Amino acid sequence: MGGKAEANRTIPVREGEDFDREKVERFLRENLRDLGPEPLEVSQFPAGASNLTYSVRIGDWEAVLRRPPLGPVPPKAHDMVREATLLSKLHRVFPLAPKPFVICRDSSVIGAPFYVMERREGVVLDDAFPPEVEPTEELCRGISRTVVETLVKLHAVDWREAGLDGFGRPDGFLKRQVGGWIDRYHRSRTDEIPEIQFLTRWLADHVPESPAPTMIHNDFKLNNMLLDPEDLTKVVAVLDWEMTTVGDPLFDLAVSLSYWVERDDPEEMKDILPTVTPLPGFMTRAEMMELYARLSDRDLSSMHFYMTFAYFKLAVILQQIYFRWKRGQTRDRRFASFGERVRRLIRHAAELAERGRL
Template sequence: MTDIIPVRSGEELDIERVHTFLLKNLPEIPSSLPLSIRQFGTGASNLTYELKIGKWEAVLRKPPLGPVAPKAHDMKREYLILKTLHPMFPIAPKPYILSEDLSIVGSHFFIMERKHGVLVDTEFPPNIKESKELGKQLSEQMVNTLVQLHELPYKGTVLEELSNPKGFMERQVFGWIKRYERSKTEEIKEADYITNWLVKNIPQSNASTIIHYDFKFNNTLYTSDLDGLTGLFDWEMSTVGDPLADVGAALSYWCQADDPDLLKNGLGEPPITVREGFFTRKQFIESYAKKSGRDVSQIHYYLTFAYFKLAVICQQIYFRYHKGQTTDPRFKYFHLYVKTLIQHATAVSQEPNKVR
């Protein structure tokens, strides 16, 4: 969330309406100063904007343009999740206010705390010296954060009302298959195999925890010396469910040096995890198992599903581009990455003992 750009064409907000809303609902804002709006350039799903009035600053988060998948991009749900999580997990941003008034930005939206820090995505910051030790340190921090999240209590909170842990993986598998069918723009020969395999091999979930479900480096901010996290973002898919599904989702973004080029380069530059010293996926799994005490013997299923789920997310984004609902050039070749992910999911499903 440090990649700040001018607002992209077609994604502008009505600055006067936003300004009026802020002054009416957040009394701490100085009324005599103008509002400036810029956009966070990272992220390919929800739209996120930096708001500044004098020294006051915040973040506005809203759904993408055009029709969205059912139950997706639910701003009220994400707002309530953050409201519950922030007091016990401070790296989750503090939400300020939710608006369901469509006349302001054309959709529901919420305003939240603006966190600052260093984004570690495809490169190290220029002031940081790359090393094997640093790669290991960052890997450990990511594992530790996931373990800590999975230890948080959820019973008696709004998360219990917003979630239904029973039958979680069944709903996930069938739900994401339906999303794929609704957003499909071409036939991929491996898709039938992998959807059938996922349905036939659903594991029994033995635990339920709070999960982030989109856990990756470019959803985090770090301190300037990379010694700890200052923020964890994009809680849209967070719920109470199988923690191994969260681990699988994290690993689907965790590329390593010996991965196929199309997997590493599918969304642009390879992620930082391909650098020397970073955990392999196997090392990540082993570290998580040791620190959490959980049985990870079926992790190949969760990783297979995670690759398919990521393929569907990218397919939904490409569908909007294909239909002209967005003109963002980043999405032009997403369909190629979708095919790569489905093919890779197929390969992982066929090698249960070879998660590297």
């Protein structure tokens, strides 16, 4: 799930993940104006374990193409048309969301619907800072604050005014999420994990009442943010809006914090979630929650449940990827270790549930 910090660089397209470039170039020229005479050039963004993302360039014009992963995907997942349509509305009120240029609903072009959006340049922080950057405690604390402030701003978007009320069903959201993610786990199950029965029963029995609904990203984390190379405490863009909906903002916060590893976390958790956040200066999860509560004026007294659920959700996401790898639907070798990562996350979430507190 990681990779070094880069100014969102690209690599040659991985084997088996290319597409018919002639068809794509024809589609682009038919639907976009002022493209130069140069041939289409394609490279791939190497990070991410779900949707496939490419740089497409014609002369001086450059954009990003996003498509679903190869092989069968869960129902309603990886919906590129929905994602692009949502971004076209959200971009107007939350400019950190990239602007889509064109949507291709015709699966015959590359085998699935896709869309093309603006490309923004910035730094993605995974498990290392760029070599030219000294990660001072002041910088790390500033980045922590930026992460929380950006999430608070997203949750402050007036989604009804922006015409986004069709992108979610906030009533009963959290209960549906719990049931849905438990179901996803069982449909992609591969190995026997002893703690799963206790954990899923505990989650189903302890769903709290949600606060007022907001726009939620649903996968908000440090490496889904593009940071300004000149000042890493400034955000250039927030990426990967596939799962965005109207729902419970505390669920969004917990999902974000499930990726936020602390210095004193067990080594096995650090191995699962490689990130820069254990470095001195980064806020703890408790400090992030305190800042979010102060800036948003929301009650976080139920965060123990939300964090337990967030770790389970992360385990299910990895399990779905591992399931595709084990069935040979993807050949990406990064996914071979995901089975053990799932086991550790399930165990961690079960221990958190049993402990009864954060």
